[in-house]
Amino acid sequence: MSKKADLLLHPIRMRIIQQLLLGKPLTTAQLLEELGDVPQATLYRHINLLIDADMIEVVDTHKVKGTEERVFSVKKDHIQISEEETEVTSQEDHLRHFSAYHANLLQLATSYITQNPPNQYKENGFGYWFAPMHLTNDEFQELIDSINKYMEKAINNEPTPERTARIFAGMFIPQKSKEKSEE
Numbered sequence: 001m002s003k004k005a006d007l008l009l010h011p012i013r014m015r016i017i018q019q020l021l022l023g024k025p026l027t028t029a030q031l032l033e034e035l036g037d038v039p040q041a042t043l044y045r046h047i048n049l050l051i052d053a054d055m056i057e058v059v060d061t062h063k064v065k066g067t068e069e070r071v072f073s074v075k076k077d078h079i080q081i082s083e084e085e086t087e088v089t090s091q092e093d094h095l096r097h098f099s100a101y102h103a104n105l106l107q108l109a110t111s112y113i114t115q116n117p118p119n120q121y122k123e124n125g126f127g128y129w130f131a132p133m134h135l136t137n138d139e140f141q142e143l144i145d146s147i148n149k150y151m152e153k154a155i156n157n158e159p160t161p162e163r164t165a166r167i168f169a170g171m172f173i174p175q176k177s178k179e180k181s182e183e
Contacts (some may be wrong), residue, residue: 005089016106017056019035020056025073031047053073058070
């Protein structure tokens with residue numbers, strides 16, 4: 001079982017990380033406002049778990065009404081799950097992690113859909129699709145390399161008023177072809 005995956009794929013911690021990845025560092029008060037439905041004590045507990053796991057850090061502090069308010073940022077290099085961790089994670093844990101991932105995507109999509117009319121979806125860049133592909137292992141690797149190249153460039157863009165933050169979520173699920181199953 002991957003402790004890092006368990007930490008990252010908890011619904012509230014995943015939402016904290018996502019908010020911090022959207023751009024600028026945020027205070028607890030700003031996170032509370034963005035997340036909306038997370039009680040303050042719960043948010044503090046999850047923030048502290050992420051700090052202890054070295055996934056987020058305090059990048060600044062401000063005095064507010066005599067108390068110190070911390071400003072948080074994600075440590076991007078520390079939130080990646082390695083291939084080694086993935087390979088030693090049980091199938092049951094992968095199913096649990098995937099369920100948490102899927103539930104988070106559903107929450108993000110539900111929030112977007114309920115706040116925006118369908119005539120804005122195309123303009124805003126909202127969409128979902130299913131695209132079967134027939135690729136050799138080499139063709140698949142070429143596809144992954146080109147996706148990663150463009151994703152890395154886009155991920156490294158700094159937030160500006162002209163740029164809209166968009167979540168891209170993807171997955172590949174290998175399918176057994178009829179030809180292979182008949183052999």
